[in-house]
Amino acid sequence: MARISYNLLELDVDKLFEEHKIEEIVEIEKLLDAEIERKRVELRSMVGDRYKDVLAASDAIKNMKTISQQIVDNIQNITDICEDLIESKDDKAAKTLPEIDTKCNEERVLIVQVRLAIFMNEQIWTALDGGDNLTAAQFYLLAQHIHMGLSLTKKEYLDKLPLLKQIRANLATLRDQIFERIKQKLEFVEITAEETSSNLNALLLLRNQSATDLLNIFIEHRKIALNTVINTSHASVRLQISAMVRCLITTIHLLHDCFMCYGNSKKGLIWQQLENIVEDESIPTLSKVDLPVTPLIAYIPDVIKQFRPKYKSFVGESAPENVKLGEWLASTKESVCKGLESSLKLITSVKGLHIIREEALKIELPSDWERICSESNLPENFNVWYYFFQSLITKRASELISKKVSCIIKDLESEIREVLSGNLGSEHGETDLRWYTWVEDPTDVSRIENKHTGLSMKTLGYSQNVVNLCEKLDGKYLELLIDVSQYLYGKEFTDDVIIYPHLKSDRKKFVDREELENHLRLESTKNSTSLTLFLHDFIKSESHKVAKSLLCARFLQAVTNLCPHFNKCCTFNASTEDWSRICGHFTKSSVQFWENWIESCVQETDKQARKLFSDVSVCSMISVLLRWDSIEIQEQTDEKIFKSQIKVPLKPSLTLHRLLSKLNDDLSHVLPHTLPKQVHLQFIEKTTETILNHYKLALDHNQLNQNQSLQLLFDVKFVTTFSIQRENSKLVALSQEICDKLRARIDPFDLDVFYSHLQNNVKRAVLQSQAILGCLLPSSAQLANLGVGEKFKEEKEPSVMALSVPSVSFPLFCTFAHQIPAQKAPVVDVQEVKVSSPKLTKTTPKRSQDPTAAIRSGAAALFGGLTTDWFS
Incomplete structure (x- = not known):
């Protein structure tokens, strides 16, 4: 059965219907019912055994409660009966008490004064224990008055009372206790105006101080209260600052109510309380003492019965006018600053300061706060948070x-x-962004x-x-x-x-x-x-x-x-x-x-250029020169016409092409359309200057023949036209200097014949290279003098897909030379020269009648141009 019970407690209903037959399931159900009933019986027996004592104890407690109530009622009845008996006895004693002549009973008067002195010490302790420091101060003054009267008694009587010295010594100790209790009370963070006034009046009576001194004492004790708040351990800075705000609000409220105005009166609560104590109409101090019932009360002298504290400076004194609180405001601000110096360092977010400010501003001010501040001579629109704390929070x-x-x-x-410490030199680094930009x-x-x-x-x-x-x-x-x-x-x-x-x-x-x-x-x-x-x-x-x-x-x-x-x-x-x-x-x-x-x-360009220009001999130049342009010219004399052919460079040398291709690749690596214009211009100027300097060095250190000079002149003209702005006087002057030296090495007659054709070929080469080397153009207007600007203005249907606009605009593909107006870029193969004298004269060049000179557009123009002028 133990095994079956254990299995029943861990029974899985789903598996039960999967693994057992109906008859077995019915049997298991019966076992479950039996097990449930058995558990119920065990539970009933367990509750009865375990809680039997608890039920018995509950009954006993009820009986004790009833008996205790009866005892309390009986005690109360006894107390009431005793009080009635005492009252009836006092009435009878008062009726039968004969008049006593105090003059004949000096000893009795002395005894009652001594007993009264002892009793006053007890009353002072009782008042101090009850927290009533003002009453304790009044009782102390009465006790002191009693001792003064005893000191005037006959010496023969005093010698019989050695206990009197001990009583006087105890009274001096009580004075210190009163001052200590007053100090503790005034330094409470939260204190009412009534409590503050009573304690200040106690000081006033005991020390007979002026109102100004009393105000200074009040302020000093409130400073101590503030320091107590500052130095107390708080759960958070928010709670600390809120407690400080409450303390300062309480201080200002107490200052107003105690010294300035209280209620509907124009006097502070201090002066109102003081009037009730020292005026002639006020009740004597002895009337405030709960004297024991004894026949000796009749022997108390009238000078003691009529005693009231006196305040010599009090003549309806009110709060001092124009109370200056500048010193307190300054010292309090300094204390707040020092107190929160370390606490505010615990705040690590500006949002935390927001929470502190919200919590502080939630503190309710008195409904008449503005009037309180005005009557207390505080600054206009004074607010505790903004005056003492806001600057610290802002800081x-x-x-x-x-x-x-x-x-x-x-x-x-x-x-x-x-x-930057990573692997930036890899193929996917920052020096070549083509892998990033041009990959989908x-x-x-x-x-x-x-x-x-x-x-x-x-x-x-x-x-x-x-x-x-x-x-x-x-x-x-x-x-x-x-x-x-x-x-x-x-x-x-x-x-x-x-x-x-x-x-x-x-x-x-x-x-x-x-x-x-x-x-x-x-x-x-x-x-x-x-x-x-x-x-x-x-x-x-x-x-x-x-x-x-x-x-x-x-x-x-x-x-x-x-x-x-x-x-x-x-x-x-x-x-x-x-x-x-x-x-x-x-x-x-x-x-x-x-x-x-x-x-x-620039350094890489200089290194490559130095290598390419290291040998400019005739043999080495053959490997870098491209096909020259053959041009037929005619010379006419009086007798007949002579025809001849001249050859001038058609393309830049392979040396220059390699240098420019290298520079073009450098720009392509960093995506030229993203370069700042200043950087792009600086790159072109410095690299161009480096290339020109190598041409100048090659010219200065080598003897060049006329063909070499023509090719180098073409190269320099090409670089100047393509990459040097007219405004760049330095590079223009350098280029002009090199060109002058190169022209000096060419036969003047040949130069005069070749120069115009060379210039035309330079322009043609520039126009044909602008797409491949377009990154090296300093500006979109660089080729305007060659007709490129007008060409793009006339082109209304560009056949090239639009790309992102580069920082330096240039045409991405050349649109063909035949679209350039004939007068801007003439294309001539034959030039007629009439000789009427020993000097050669140039004739007007014949214009090509090629039908491709007409303006084309669309795809036909693109591919037609690629097969004609582009590679010519």
Whole structure:
């Protein structure tokens, strides 16, 4: 049965119907019913055995309660009967008490005074234990008055009372106790005006101080109360500051009620209480003492019975006029500042300061707070939070903003260091972005709005490393904006929170908004400029300097476009000056990083050019010269016409072509359409200057024949026409100097015949090369003097697919020479020269009658041109 019971408790109903027959299931059901009944019986027996004593105890307690109530009722009856008997006895004694002549009973008078002195000590202790320090002070003054009367008694009587000295000594101890209790009470953080006034009046009576002294004492004790709050351990800084605010509000409220005005009276509560104690109409102090019933009461002298405390300076004195609280305000502000110096360091977010401010502003002020502040001579629109705490909170918020912005830049520097320390020299590095830009990817088109990915980044030349760094930087600034938004605007951060309108009632609450916005703007500006210094210092002594310079240049370009939250931190209050300054600084630094790449390209170009120009002998020149153009010319004399052929260079030399192809590849690696115009021009100028310098060196160190000079002259003319702007006087002068030297090595007569044809071939070669070497054009207007500008204006249906607009516009494909107006770019093969004298005279060239000179458009023009002028 034990095994069956155990199995029944772990029974699986689903498996039961799968593994057993109907008869077995019915049997198991019967066993379950039996087991359930058995458990019920066990439960009943267990409850009866276990709780039997509890039930018995419950009955006993009920009986005890009834008996106890009966005992209490009986005791109360006995007490009532005894009180009635005492009252009836006193009445009888009073009726039968004969008049006593005090003059004849000096001893009895002395005895009652001694007994009264002892009793007053007890009453003072009782008042102190009850927290009534003012009553204790009055009793002390009465006891002192009693001892003064005893001191005038006959010496023979005093000698019989050695106990009197001990009583007087105990009274002196009680004075110190009263002062200690008053001090403790006045230093309570939360205390009522009644309690404060009674304790201050106790001091006033015991020390007979002036109102000004009393005010100073009150302020000193409230300073101690504030320090108690500051030094007390709190669960959080929020609770500590709230307690401090409550303490200061209580202090100001007490100051007004106790010293200035209380209720409907123009007097403070202190003076109202004092009037009830020291005026002639006030009840004597002895009447406040609960004297024991004894016949000796009749022997108490009248001077003791009529005693009232006196205050010599009191003549209806009220609160001192024009009470100056400047010293208290200054010292309290200093105490608050020192007290919260370490506590505020525990707050690590501006949102935490927002919570503290909200908690403090929730503390309710008295309904007549403005009147209280005005009558207390406090500054206009005085508020405890804004006067003592707001500047500290603002200062801490500024520190947190500075720290967070600094951490953002430091974190970014660490991330940049990690990226720059990576393998940037690989085939998928920053030096050649073609693998990234011209490769299709499924994520090129993002479905998320404003997502920095895909084609939008490829067209700008921002690699994934650059995009990731920008996203991290912008994310950090977004976290900063989220942190400060609640404090500055009272709502969660959104993109339009900066311009969110606020009610007039909120302006005081956000009194430091403009200050913190300006601080955030200045900190973001200052720290962002330090970022460029880090980048320059980091890549100085590192390997892969070019790749890292390119990454830094791209990153500084991308920051101004991909970091809207960084932008928002620098453009508060619609002030874009700082953001413009940052963009300018980043652009300038980016150009400096690009210069490292330019310098590298210039060095490689110089190295390659030095190798190519190392040998410009006749034999070596044959390997670099392309086919020359053969031109038939005619010379006419009086007798007959002489025909001859001349050859002039048609294309740049292979040496120049290799150099220009290398430069073109360098630009293609970094996506020329993404280069800043300044960088692009600087690249072209420096590399062109390097090439020209090598032509100049080759000219200075070698003796060139006429054909070599013609080819080099063609090369220099080609480079000058293609890549040098007219405004660049330095390079134009260098090119002119080289050309002059080359022309000097050519026969003047031949030069006069060849030069115009050479010039035409240069223009033709330039036009045919502009598509392949178009990246080396400094501007879209570079070839305007050759008719290119007019050609593109006339072309209304371009046959080339539109691509992204480059920073330096140039035609991506040549549209054919036949579309150029004949007068702008003449194409001649035969030139007639009439000789009427020993000098040769040039005739007007014959124009080609080729039908392809007509303007074509569409695909036919494209492919027709490719088979004619393009490769001619």
